[in-house]
Amino acid sequence: MKRFAGFLFVALAVAGAVWAQGALLINGAGASFPNAIYSKWFDEYHKKFSNVQINYQSVGSGAGIKQVTEGTVDFGASDGPMNDDQIKAYTDKHGSGILHFPTVLGAVVPIYNVAGVSAPLNFTPEALAGIFLGRITKWNDPAIAGANKGVNLPSADIVVVHRSDGSGTTYIWTDYLSKISTDWNAKPGKGSSISWPVGLGGKGSEGVTGLIKQTPNSFGYVELTYAVQNNIGYGTVKNSSGAFVKADFSSVSAAAASAAKSMPDDFRVSITNADGKTAYPICSFTWLLIPEKFSDGGKRDALKGMIKWALTDGQSFAEPLSFAKLPKEVVAKELKAIDKIQ
Amino acid sequence: MAASTTTVPNAGPVSGSRSFLSKLREGDEIARVVTFLFASTVVLVTILLVLELWHGSSLARHKFGFAFFVTSVWDPIAGDFGALPFIYGTLVTAFVSLAIAVPLGIGAAIFLAELAPQKVSDTLQFFIDLLAAVPSVIYGLLGIFIIVPLMREYIQPFLKATLGFLPLFTGPAYGIGFFTAGIVLAIMVIPYIVSVSREVLLSVPRDQREAALALGSTRWESTWKVVVPFARTGIMGSIFLALARALGETMAVTMVIGNTPTISASLFSPGYSIAAVIANEFSEATGDLYLQSLIELGLVLFILTFILNGLARLLIILTAQRGSEMGRT
Amino acid sequence: MTARLRYRKLVSGFMLGMTGLAALITVAVLFFILGYLVYHGGTSINWDFFTKLPTPVGENGGGMANAIVGSAKLLFLASLIGVPIGFFGGVYLAEFSGGAVAFIVRYAADLLNGVPSIVIGIFAYALVVLPFKHYSTLAGSFALALMMIPITLRSTEQFLQAVPGSLREGAMALGASKSRTIASVVVPAAYRGILTAILLALARVAGETAPLLFTAFGNRFWSPNWSQPTASLPVMIYTYAISPYDDWHRQAWAAGLVLLGLILVVNIVARAILARGVSIPRT
Numbered sequence: 001m002k003r004f005a006g007f008l009f010v011a012l013a014v015a016g017a018v019w020a021q022g023a024l025l026i027n028g029a030g031a032s033f034p035n036a037i038y039s040k041w042f043d044e045y046h047k048k049f050s051n052v053q054i055n056y057q058s059v060g061s062g063a064g065i066k067q068v069t070e071g072t073v074d075f076g077a078s079d080g081p082m083n084d085d086q087i088k089a090y091t092d093k094h095g096s097g098i099l100h101f102p103t104v105l106g107a108v109v110p111i112y113n114v115a116g117v118s119a120p121l122n123f124t125p126e127a128l129a130g131i132f133l134g135r136i137t138k139w140n141d142p143a144i145a146g147a148n149k150g151v152n153l154p155s156a157d158i159v160v161v162h163r164s165d166g167s168g169t170t171y172i173w174t175d176y177l178s179k180i181s182t183d184w185n186a187k188p189g190k191g192s193s194i195s196w197p198v199g200l201g202g203k204g205s206e207g208v209t210g211l212i213k214q215t216p217n218s219f220g221y222v223e224l225t226y227a228v229q230n231n232i233g234y235g236t237v238k239n240s241s242g243a244f245v246k247a248d249f250s251s252v253s254a255a256a257a258s259a260a261k262s263m264p265d266d267f268r269v270s271i272t273n274a275d276g277k278t279a280y281p282i283c284s285f286t287w288l289l290i291p292e293k294f295s296d297g298g299k300r301d302a303l304k305g306m307i308k309w310a311l312t313d314g315q316s317f318a319e320p321l322s323f324a325k326l327p328k329e330v331v332a333k334e335l336k337a338i339d340k341i342q
Numbered sequence: 343m344a345a346s347t348t349t350v351p352n353a354g355p356v357s358g359s360r361s362f363l364s365k366l367r368e369g370d371e372i373a374r375v376v377t378f379l380f381a382s383t384v385v386l387v388t389i390l391l392v393l394e395l396w397h398g399s400s401l402a403r404h405k406f407g408f409a410f411f412v413t414s415v416w417d418p419i420a421g422d423f424g425a426l427p428f429i430y431g432t433l434v435t436a437f438v439s440l441a442i443a444v445p446l447g448i449g450a451a452i453f454l455a456e457l458a459p460q461k462v463s464d465t466l467q468f469f470i471d472l473l474a475a476v477p478s479v480i481y482g483l484l485g486i487f488i489i490v491p492l493m494r495e496y497i498q499p500f501l502k503a504t505l506g507f508l509p510l511f512t513g514p515a516y517g518i519g520f521f522t523a524g525i526v527l528a529i530m531v532i533p534y535i536v537s538v539s540r541e542v543l544l545s546v547p548r549d550q551r552e553a554a555l556a557l558g559s560t561r562w563e564s565t566w567k568v569v570v571p572f573a574r575t576g577i578m579g580s581i582f583l584a585l586a587r588a589l590g591e592t593m594a595v596t597m598v599i600g601n602t603p604t605i606s607a608s609l610f611s612p613g614y615s616i617a618a619v620i621a622n623e624f625s626e627a628t629g630d631l632y633l634q635s636l637i638e639l640g641l642v643l644f645i646l647t648f649i650l651n652g653l654a655r656l657l658i659i660l661t662a663q664r665g666s667e668m669g670r671t
Numbered sequence: 672m673t674a675r676l677r678y679r680k681l682v683s684g685f686m687l688g689m690t691g692l693a694a695l696i697t698v699a700v701l702f703f704i705l706g707y708l709v710y711h712g713g714t715s716i717n718w719d720f721f722t723k724l725p726t727p728v729g730e731n732g733g734g735m736a737n738a739i740v741g742s743a744k745l746l747f748l749a750s751l752i753g754v755p756i757g758f759f760g761g762v763y764l765a766e767f768s769g770g771a772v773a774f775i776v777r778y779a780a781d782l783l784n785g786v787p788s789i790v791i792g793i794f795a796y797a798l799v800v801l802p803f804k805h806y807s808t809l810a811g812s813f814a815l816a817l818m819m820i821p822i823t824l825r826s827t828e829q830f831l832q833a834v835p836g837s838l839r840e841g842a843m844a845l846g847a848s849k850s851r852t853i854a855s856v857v858v859p860a861a862y863r864g865i866l867t868a869i870l871l872a873l874a875r876v877a878g879e880t881a882p883l884l885f886t887a888f889g890n891r892f893w894s895p896n897w898s899q900p901t902a903s904l905p906v907m908i909y910t911y912a913i914s915p916y917d918d919w920h921r922q923a924w925a926a927g928l929v930l931l932g933l934i935l936v937v938n939i940v941a942r943a944i945l946a947r948g949v950s951i952p953r954t
Contacts, residue, residue, distance in 0.1 A: 023892070023893075023895055025890075025892070025894075025895050025899050027805075027806065027888075027899070027900055029625075035728050036727070036728045036729050039727040039728045039891065040727040040728070040730075042891075043726070043727045043891075046892070053892040053893075053895075055889075055890045055891055055892055055900060056891070057888060057889045057890075057891075057900075058728075059625055059626070060625075062626030062627075062628065063625040063626035064626075065626075065628060066626050066627065069628070070801065070804070071804040072800055072801070072804055072805060072806055073806070086628060157514045159516060164601035164623075165623065165626060166418075166623070166626035166627075188417075188419070189419060191419040193418045193419070193623070194417070194419055195415065195416060195417040195418075195419070195420075196602070199602065200516065200518065200600045200601070200602055200612045201600060201601030201602045201612075201614075201622075202601070202913070203596075203601065203622055203913055204913070204914075206910075206913060206914035206915060206916075207913045207914070209914070209915035210913050210914055210915040211518075212915075213915050214486075214490070214491070214517075215494070215516060215517065225729070226915065229728075229729045229915075229916070230915045230916070232915075321729075369848050369850045369851070370848050370849045370850050372850070373767075373849070373850035374763075374767045377759045377760065377762045377763035377766070377767055378763050378767065378768070380755065380756050380758075380759035380760045380763065381759070381763040381768070381772075381776045381824075382776075383756050383760070384756060384757075384760050384779050384820055384824060385775060385776055385779040387783070387817065387820075388779040388780075388782050388783050389779075390794075390798070391783070391786065391790075391791075391794045394793075394794055394797050394798070395790070395793075395794070398793075398797065445693070446696060447693075447697070448693075449689060449690040449692070449693030449694070450690065450693040450694035450696075450697045452687075453687070453690035453691050453693065453694040454694060456687075456690075457687055457690065457691065458694070466694055466698055468942065469698045469701050470697055470698060470701070471938070471942070472701055472935055472938055472939070473697070473698075473700065473701045473704075475874055475875065475878075475934055475935065475938045476701075476704060476931060476934070477877070477878020477879065477880070477905060477930065477931070477934065478878070478879075478880065478881075479878065479880040479905045479908050479909050479927075480704070480708070480878065480908070480927050480930065480931055482909065482912065483908060483923060483924070483927050484704060484707060484708075486912055486913070487711075487912075487920070488707060529700055532697055532700075533697075536697060560679050560680055560682070560683035561683050561687060562682060562683035562684075562686045563683065565687075566686070586785060589787070590786075590787030590788065590789070590790075591787075592787070592788060592789045592880070592881040593880045593881055593905075593909060597909070597912065597913060617789045617881070620789050620790075620793065621789055621884060624792075624793065624796075624884075624885055625884070625885055637793060640787075640789070640790045640793050643787055643789075643790060644786060644787065644790050647785050647786070647787055648782060648785055651781070651785035
């Protein structure tokens, strides 16, 4: 018995010592929206700097905000910027602030799984609001058919899919719906975790995409990358100028163009339903949430280095993954803001 | 306690032995104290857990009071939380699972206890015990890729076509929902019903059966009308055990239930359960009220399973006692 | 033979046949599960699965090497915490205590045993993650240990109590103190049963996912030490299963096969060891 215990203790100590050395591990959590590019970035960054491991978990923007506030992760990520209450909660808890750093631009697209429909469907704002309010229930409803003349829409029920977790993607989607529908704005309104009138819940962008893929006649919203990577049909949306626009780099960049010029210092801005003939109406920046003060110098320097890389070299990975690069003005402003991290 | 006498303190099955080498008593005392500390750790941790649940939900309990259990709104933005959809979903899926698992489980237990030869019974029981060892997430995996498509393509449309007039089977066939979750849960709890029921059936004294057969009953009649009623309390206990397991299941349920806080009479509707909503929303609950409402849900679940487990144990013990008493006459 | 009797005999045959069917269905389910896992997972298991780390989202390939090691670490630490507490607590119940204290300890263990695993996760989060401000392997192991303790404790108590009194009395007659008796005579006699119970407890917590969600969290890389998040097989299965990527589904099946395979092997071995006479207490 004694010998066994002794052996165990030694083994444990050795294992602990061996494992304690080596890589610097930084933990982050948050939005599933940019997960495709973040996982690529952190993988590439690790290849460049093999002693830095940035472990990012795609658990939803809501969890990202919560966990970075609790301090259980080193940084967060969200596509809905933290509101004033959440920032105050952070500052109250930590005694210092939290900074938003936009990383890429992405689009939220309406995705669907309708048999026999291969060309992209056109959606008016009224159709989108109506479907998610539960007022439009069938695929061949005039509100949808009217914008899609010549397409054979089935008379099947629409299976609405939304996020079951706190989501920045939901925030962007409902932010848009609140702008174009007074009914939606009254209730349920915009937020990352709302009381949905109808629909099934999927966990994360991954869960929503998975549900759409497996459920016929389903309809949901998800970041563009998920639709492209999984070959799921996604539709065009009518923007404020009246044109049906498909989400791609140019339409997303067009939406960000005006915001880029007037970007506030804390980088929190909404670009849904932007002006511009070619602008895609449902897109957004996505932010990394970085604490202002770090007690661990190693982590701070590694993160600063990573952000700098992401804003410069990292941007080249954006377009292959269907994200749009940041506007030059925003990058310049951010590079200056990195110095705020201490 | 034992300082001045030569008797070893009364403990366990070996009592009253005398140690005439007093220095050895010290070793015994140390052993006693050390093991007592470990045992009390268990008690401490359990108390801590209950306290944590109680204290961690205090804000929500005071704000909502009893209304928490009957409100069906779950609105994190407005700060309005009601447990009803989750309690409903938890209970509905549990009852659907029992509706399937109880007949199957008791039937299988009867076969194993009454009909099958010893070797066959033991072998089959061995396999059924292995079924109980399959983790929840693997049931969820099979649920998503095998059962959900099966439900959506064949079973749900079939039920709609034949029994669609019942409010139970209305609504679109998503594949996921209360019914599917109930089926997956049924598979998970059958082993508990079978193994406990088989044991209580085996413990029924032989003369009960023989008396019935001697009076001219068929095998089935002696089983169903004499043996099973005799073991009735124990079988009830196994059902409570299964129910407790079904209520607390998390992963398999959240993967197939649809994660939507809805109350609907239709079994095809998507829903939510207490364990599933905690798993999905706990990491992201910003704001104390939101988090504490989730913890209060955890407290509710804990109390439910606690009561059921206690009842189950009581019933099983009662049957065992009854069997041994009757066996002596 | 009257018609009535014939009818009753028919009913009897039919109903008993139905019970046989029920038993068959129940056992068949197990084989279906195994069959599907072998079919879907077997084709997906390759050397990469066991040796590579996960690739970025959307890229095919990669493996679950870190999750396999992560699960092993979690279980190792969980046993380190849970087994001593359960074992020595069981020794206390069987050898030293009586009456009220024993009742309280048993009651607490039964209570802990019945706690749903997600609630254990909440508790571990509040106790280990929040104060240390870290998701960690330690927190995950703590949660798993909490689930192992009641099983280990009750089993230890039962197997120790099953040791015949004559063994104890013999030792004491030779002059051994109580603690010496327990250590050198009673425990070795019950050792096989206790070890089996520990193995079964391990097999049970090996598949637990819910308590790990808020404790061990997840890690795309190797977990460097005990105080950092770690990937684990069950959580990876969950994450990959609900995703839309076919490659991830493939890996989820493979992971499911590996996990279930290990659990079943441990169960079979444990029960086979015990089949020499001692029965397994039902939890």
